[in-house]
Amino acid sequence: MKTALVALSLLCLITPMAPASSAPFVSSGISGENTGVTFDGLIDYDESTGVLQITLNNTSPLNSSATGLAFNIAGSPDVTVAYDATDNPTTAGVLESAFSLEAALGFAPFGEFEYGLSSNNSGQNNAQGVNPGETGIFTFDLDGPDIGDLSALSFISALSTIPPGTQPSLFGVRFQSVGDDFEGSDRATAVPGGTPVPLPPGAWVGLASLAGMALVHVRRRVVA
DSSP: OHHHHHHHHHHHHHTTOOOSEEEEEEEEEEESSOOOOOEEEEEEEETTTTEEEEEEEEOOSSSOEEEEEEEOOTTOOSOEEEEEOOOOTTSTTOOGGGEEEEEEEEOTTSOEEEEEEEETTTTSTTOOSBOTTOEEEEEEEEESTTGGGOOGGGGSSSOOBOOTTOOOOSEEEEEEEESTTSOEEEEEEEEEOSOOEESSOHHHHHHHHHHHHHHHHHHHHHHO
8 A cells, every 4th residue: 555655646746747848949140130149948848738838048148138939830730829928936037928929920031930929019129028147938828639749849840931032940039129239139040959858857757667567566466
């Protein structure tokens, strides 16, 4: 009985571990204005709930505010996307609630994306966004019959469409208030930065295996 309780406890610890997959990304070094803005982050996706979370770190060495994201979903799945405009309590100084979701976002000179997230005052020089050294965590709720077919990589593996005079990209970040005078702007692109990490991590998988073996062992004893 004790073995079964231990196994169930391990499974309870494992179950809340979300999301189901993650994919890191990093700025490609390519931007429209070559201002030197940089960033990195992580895409987390839970295919069981359809919750997408994009963590963005502004690593720029100069004044800048990341005021928008642009992304596609690979495979054109049958899903709807909604943005959870709630401030994340762990990102002090960043107002996720200041952003809103846009569809069919133009991201010149890097094409057009299916979805975009923009600060509500991103056209202003003092735009509210993610400043250097800050992190923003943006949460989306996906719904539809295909949410279980997606992974974190689905959101950074489909190229933008390319009208004449543009070049395709996988993921984009818009910057405002760039430079010493805070009057510049830029659009920068990202590439996957590392190998997606299936969750739970290896240690948790090991615990899950042990828990499963314990349950099987108990079940055999009961049957015997």
